[in-house]
Every structure is written in C-alpha cells, then in structure tokens.
Amino acid sequence: xxxxxxxxxxxxxxxxxxxxxxxxxxxxxxxxxxxxxxxxxxxxxxxxxxxxxxxxxxxxxxxxxxxxxxxxxxxxxxxxxxxxxxxxxxxxxxxxxxxxxxxxxxxxxxxxxx
Amino acid sequence: xxxxxxxxxxxxxxxxxxxxxxxxxxxxxxxxxxxxxxxxxxxxxxxxxxxxxxxxxxxxxxxxxxxxxxxxxxxxxxxxxxxxxxxxxxxxxxxxxxxxxxxxxxxxxxxxxxx
Numbered sequence: 100x101x102x103x104x105x106x107x108x109x110x111x112x113x114x115x116x117x118x119x120x121x122x123x124x125x126x127x128x129x130x131x132x133x134x135x136x137x138x139x140x141x142x143x144x145x146x147x148x149x150x151x152x153x154x155x156x157x158x159x160x161x162x163x164x165x166x167x168x169x170x171x172x173x174x175x176x177x178x179x180x181x182x183x184x185x186x187x188x189x190x191x192x193x194x195x196x197x198x199x200x201x202x203x204x205x206x207x208x209x210x211x212x213x
Numbered sequence: 214x215x216x217x218x219x220x221x222x223x224x225x226x227x228x229x230x231x232x233x234x235x236x237x238x239x240x241x242x243x244x245x246x247x248x249x250x251x252x253x254x255x256x257x258x259x260x261x262x263x264x265x266x267x268x269x270x271x272x273x274x275x276x277x278x279x280x281x282x283x284x285x286x287x288x289x290x291x292x293x294x295x296x297x298x299x300x301x302x303x304x305x306x307x308x309x310x311x312x313x314x315x316x317x318x319x320x321x322x323x324x325x326x327x328x
Contacts, residue, residue, distance in 0.1 A: 103255075132314045142222075144256075144303065144319035151314075190255060194313045200272065201246075201313045203255035 103193050105204035112181050113212050120176045120207045122191030128152075130196035133174045135165065138188040138206070147189075150174065181211045216240070217320035219304050225326045232291040234323050236304030243309025245287035246317060247271075247279060250301040262287055263309070294327045301325075 102125040112118045124133065135147040148158060150167055158165045162179045178185055191204040220235035238245065244263055248256040248271075258271030260279040268279050276298060280288045287306075291298055301324050305317040 105255075108253075134316070136319075142301070142322040144305075144317075146316050146318065149316050192256075196314055201258050201317075202272075203248075203257070205253050205255040 103191050103202050103204035105189075105191055105207050107207045108205070109208045109210070111210045111212065114183060115180050116211075117177060117179050118181050118209065118211075120178075120189050120191075120209065122174045122176065122204060124172050124174065124191070124193045126172075126193060126195055128195040128197060132194045132196070133167065134190075134192040134194070135174075135176050136190045136192065138190065140187070144190065147176075178209075181209075183211050183213055185209060186211045217304055217306055217318055219302075219320040219323050221323050222321060223324050223326075225328065226291075226294050227328050228295060230291075230294050230327075232294045232325065232327075234289040234291075234302055234304075234325070236287045236289070236306075236320055237285055238287075238306040238318070239285065240306065240308075240318075241284065242306040242318075243284075244307040244313075244315070244317075245281065246305040246307075247277075247287065247289045248303045248305065249273070249298075250303055250322070256303060259289065261313070294325075296327050299325060299327045 104123045131152045133150045136144040164177045166175045188206045190206045194201045217238045246261040247259045262281045278290045303322045304320040307315040307317045
C-alpha cells in the first residue's frame with residue numbers, strides 16, 4: 100500500500116518569510132512518481148511539479164524549490180520569500196508505476212499574512 | 214492551456230435523489246478521473262477512465278458509478294445520494310501515455326450538499 104503524509108495541517112507565515120512544506124511517502128515500488136499541487140481559494144488544483152523516483156536532483160523554479168530524498172522518503176517543498184498569493188492548500192501525491200492508484204496527502208493549508 | 218470544466222460549482226440535493234456530475238475536457242486527453250475531497254483526507258480517487266466506455270475503480274467507488282460515452286466527457290453518478298456523499302468533487306484529465314503517473318489537470322470542483 101502506498102501512503103503520503105503531510106504532517107503539517109496548517110502553517111501561517113508573514114510575507115517574505117521562507118517556508119517548507121513537508122511530504123513523507125511510503126511505497127514498496129522502485130519506480131514511482133511524486134507530485135505537488137496547489138489549490139488556491141478558487142478550488143482548482145494547479146500542477147506544480149512531477150518527479151520520478153530515479154531523478155533525485157533537487158529542482159528550483161523561481162521562488163519554489165523541491166528537495167527529494169529517497170533515503171528519508173521525503174519530497175519537501177520550499178517557498179522562498181513567501182507572498183500573499185502563495186496562500187493556498189498544497190497537496191503532495193504519489194503514484195506507483197505498476198499500480199493503478201494515486202494517493203494524495205491530506206494537504207497543508209498555507210496562509211501568508213501581509 | 215488545458216481546460217477542464219464541471220457542470221456546476223454548487224449543488225444541493227436531497228437524500229435518495231439521483232445526481233449527475235458532468236465533466237468536460239477540451240484537450241483530447243485519453244484519461245479522465247473523479248476524486249472527492251474531504252477535510253483531513255485530501256483527495257481520494259473514485260473512478261477513472263482510460264478510454265471511451267472504459268472505467269476502473271479507484272479507492273472509494275462504493276455508491277458511485279461513471280459513464281464515458283464520449284472522449285471529452287466523463288460523468289459521475291450518485292444513484293441514490295446519501296448525506297455522507299456531501300463533499301467537494303473534482304474532475305481531472307491527463308494526456309494518456311502513462312495513466313496515473315502523468316500530470317493531471319483539474320476542474321474547479323463541484324461542492325455537493327446532500328440534505
């Protein structure tokens with residue numbers, strides 16, 4: 100069985116602070132895919148990143164960065180210099196290559212205050 | 214840009230009613246998905262479809278059925294709505310090369326209240 104844990108239910112920061120959203124996953128597969136999605140107040144999930152299990156390079160996209168560590172089964176997401184527009188619920192998700200299933204974490208609600 | 218639309222943003226139904234939730238995508242995607250989102254549980258997969266007239270059960274198919282008669286349209290059906298089906302329902306689609314391993318594009322969601 101696969102499982103995704105986002106232990107932080109809610110995080111509140113002040114604008115310009117850096118913030119890291121944690122994601123820990125469990126899987127027995129060697130080939131799997133990890134995702135992060137953002138859900139702003141409008142409700143529509145927006146894709147942020149997809150990473151396969153063989154690519155452990157960290158990724159940076161503007162103020163966003165992701166740290167993938169297979170040794171700790173974690174795929175953490177950091178927002179640098181947070182902005183009010185970053186306020187949303189963020190979901191981490193896992194899909195195994197040989198399994199017709201997709202598992203989302205419970206989500207982390209990030210509030211960035213001005 | 215991929216566009217996934219859902220027929221209603223908000224819906225109020227009574228227990229026992231038959232409910233149809235419609236989803237349409239305009240990018241010729243092969244795969245379509247239905248999820249429900251509940252506080253503290255994240256998104257849970259109800260059903261998905263790899264092709265017209267094809268369907269696969271997800272994590273929580275009980276109480277739901279689906280229909281995919283055309284490639285662009287995927288319907289979720291609650292045969293007899295119950296109060297525990299009050300939830301946010303999200304539809305998604307993906308290109309179709311790698312099934313659930315692909316990036317999914319989501320609609321805005323339908324918030325269903327069953328009284």
